[in-house]
Structure formats: structure tokens, C-alpha cells
Amino acid sequence: MHTERATDAGPVLFQAELRPNRSLSPRGFGLLMIGLVAVSFAAGIAFVSMGAWPVFGFFGLDVALLYWAFKASYRSGNLYETLTLTDQALEVRRVHPSGGSQVWQFPPHWLRVMMDKPPEHHSQLVLRSHGRDLAVGAFLTPEERAEVADALRDALARGRPGVHA
Numbered sequence: 001m002h003t004e005r006a007t008d009a010g011p012v013l014f015q016a017e018l019r020p021n022r023s024l025s026p027r028g029f030g031l032l033m034i035g036l037v038a039v040s041f042a043a044g045i046a047f048v049s050m051g052a053w054p055v056f057g058f059f060g061l062d063v064a065l066l067y068w069a070f071k072a073s074y075r076s077g078n079l080y081e082t083l084t085l086t087d088q089a090l091e092v093r094r095v096h097p098s099g100g101s102q103v104w105q106f107p108p109h110w111l112r113v114m115m116d117k118p119p120e121h122h123s124q125l126v127l128r129s130h131g132r133d134l135a136v137g138a139f140l141t142p143e144e145r146a147e148v149a150d151a152l153r154d155a156l157a158r159g160r161p162g163v164h165a
Contacts, residue, residue, distance in 0.1 A: 014085035014155030016148060020139035022077045029070060036063050081136055083152065087159050090152075092127065092136055104134050108156055115149035125149050 024032070040063050044056035078097040083090065090108050095101045106129040116123040119142035124135045137145045 010086045010088055012084060012086055013159045014083065014152060016083045016151070018081040018083070018137045018140060018148065020077045020079060021141075022074060024070075029074070033063070033067060033070075036066060079139065083136065083148075085152070085155050085159065090127070090156075092134060094136075104132075106132075106134075108159055111156060113149050113153050113156065115146055117146070119143060119146040 040059035044059040047053070047055040047059075075097050078095075080095050082093045082095075084093075085091075085108060087108065090106045090111055092104045092106075093101055094103075104127075106127055110129045112128045114124075114126040114128055121142055123142050123145065125137045125140075125145040125148060127134045127136060137148055140148070
């Protein structure tokens with residue numbers, strides 16, 4: 001896994017994998033699509049029986065567009081971020097749905113974790129060091145971002161020499 005490089009630098013003080021929430025399970029998605037197909041087909045048949053046969057195709061188009069929208073939403077759910085803190089660095093790895101990834105490293109001694117208290121809907125979890133800012137967990141709820149911020153602050157405090165949490 002990606003933590004091999006970080007663990008070479010010392011023991012892992014904090015590790016988190018942040019993933020977007022998808023409340024509809026794959027089984028629920030299948031059942032929803034079956035229901036939509038059934039309702040659209042029944043409505044389409046009703047219009048065909050009234051002589052408005054061109055409307056039937058639009059019901060199929062609606063279902064196809066909804067299917068595409070849900071699939072795009074599930075695909076975006078494959079985005080995730082990992083945060084790994086050692087005494088040498090905080091490594092943030094963002095893996096995109098396409099499979100590509102980006103990696104940022106911050107020295108923990110100069111790292112500031114910025115988050116509004118209390119968290120608002122627009123609040124961001126920002127990591128700041130040496131004039132560089134990185135927002136993480138944008139797909140999380142404000143409360144989840146605040147929880148990650150608090151846990152990361154605690155881990156940073158434990159990892160700093162002379163600081164006992």
C-alpha cells in the first residue's frame with residue numbers, strides 16, 4: 001500500500017482514508033432502476049394505447065439519462081484521499097476515479113490544520129505549511145471534516161517533541 005514510503009520514515013502516528021458516502025447500495029440502485037423501468041414502461045404503454053406512440057421513446061430516454069447520472073455519481077465515489085502522518089512528514093494521497101493519483105507532503109513541525117469551529121456547510125479542512133494550502137475531504141460532511149481535523153491535530157500534538165497530549 002502507499003504507506004510503505006511513509007513508514008520507512010518512522011512509526012505511523014495517524015492514518016485515515018477519506019471516502020465519499022454513497023447511501024444507495026448497488027442492490028438498491030438495481031431495484032430503483034427496475035422500478036423506474038417498470039413505471040416508465042407502463043406509462044409509455046398508456047400513451048401508446050392513446051395513440052401518442054412517440055412519447056414512449058421519451059420515457060426510455062428518461063430512464064437512460066437517470067441511469068447515466070447514477071453511474072457518474074457512483075464513479076465519482078471512487079475518489080478517495082489517504083492521510084498518513086509520521087514524525088517526518090504528513091503525506092496526503094488523492095486517488096482520482098480514473099486511477100491517477102496526486103501526492104503532497106508536509107513537514108509536521110510546521111503544519112497547521114485549519115477548520116472553522118463550529119463547522120459550517122462551506123467550511124473547508126485546510127492543511128497549511130510554508131505558504132502552501134491544501135483542502136482535503138471536500139466530499140465529507142462538515143462534521144466529518146471537523147472530526148478528521150481534531151484527530152489530526154491530536155496526532156500532531158502527540159508527535160511533536162516536548163508536547164504531551
